[in-house]
Amino acid sequence: xxxxxxxxxxxxxxxxxxxxxxxxxxxxxxxxxxxxxxxxxxxxxxxxxxxxxxxxxxxxxxxxxxxxxxxxxxxxxxxxxxxxxxxxxxxxxxxxxxxxxxxxxxxxxxxxxxxxxxxxxxxxxxxxxxxxxxxxxxxxxxxxxxxxxxxxxxxxxxxxxxxxxxxxxxxxxxxxxxxxxxxxxxxxxxxxxxxxxxxxxxxxxxxxxxxxxxxxxxxxxxxxxxxxxxxxxxxxxxxxxxx
Numbered sequence: 001x002x003x004x005x006x007x008x009x010x011x012x013x014x015x016x017x018x019x020x021x022x023x024x025x026x027x028x029x030x031x032x033x034x035x036x037x038x039x040x041x042x043x044x045x046x047x048x049x050x051x052x053x054x055x056x057x058x059x060x061x062x063x064x065x066x067x068x069x070x071x072x073x074x075x076x077x078x079x080x081x082x083x084x085x086x087x088x089x090x091x092x093x094x095x096x097x098x099x100x101x102x103x104x105x106x107x108x109x110x111x112x113x114x115x116x117x118x119x120x121x122x123x124x125x126x127x128x129x130x131x132x133x134x135x136x137x138x139x140x141x142x143x144x145x146x147x148x149x150x151x152x153x154x155x156x157x158x159x160x161x162x163x164x165x166x167x168x169x170x171x172x173x174x175x176x177x178x179x180x181x182x183x184x185x186x187x188x189x190x191x192x193x194x195x196x197x198x199x200x201x202x203x204x205x206x207x208x209x210x211x212x213x214x215x216x217x218x219x220x221x222x223x224x225x226x227x228x229x230x231x232x233x234x235x236x237x238x239x240x241x242x243x
Contacts, residue, residue, distance in 0.1 A: 151216025
């Protein structure tokens with residue numbers, strides 16, 4: 001028996017830390033674009049991936065409750081237009097790629113700080129953050145920079161570093177970082193860590209979407225791309241989780 005217990009102890013000690021699941025008391029509300037929306041709509045990918053980033057996060061951080069309130073094709077302003085802010089404990093915001101695709105002006109930090117309401121990305125972010133804190137004054141928020149993307153049948157430029165109507169995707173990412181710094185909110189920096197021009201096609205639904213008439217879909221992740229996002233978001237969420 002003693003030898004058996006010793007063997008069991010050795011086996012348990014050898015179990016890697018990444019296999020452990022952390023139970024998180026609280027409700028996670030994921031706000032975002034089609035990249036977030038896809039998590040509950042896997043079949044729409046034509047077999048391009050098996051699970052989105054939220055499911056992968058939940059395999060490591062098991063929130064008591066999870067709600068996907070993303071809008072397929074939505075820009076940041078769509079969150080409030082469609083009343084997607086609900087009462088929750090944790091919120092993640094994944095926006096910017098469609099704001100770029102729709103050429104919504106990025107704006108300035110003055111738009112955010114002064115709550116100008118002038119329709120810029122920065123001004124809409126202020127309205128959204130205010131709405132979240134109204135729903136829960138003690139809310140824990142993670143701001144996500146947009147994942148890089150390009151193509152998608154001409155919706156975006158041919159390269160992730162090209163401008164669309166004079167605006168660069170990097171400008172939305174930088175504004176998100178500035179807002180997060182101003183509010184002392186952690187950042188999940190998808191723009192920096194989740195693929196570049198050379199890797200995006202291999203980490204996206206490009207091949208899976210080709211049969212649907214879409215070309216160069218380097219916008220929506222495949223399993224590789226979603227796992228990268230999950231890894232980055234897990235690190236950011238661990239900075240706000242309250243046991």
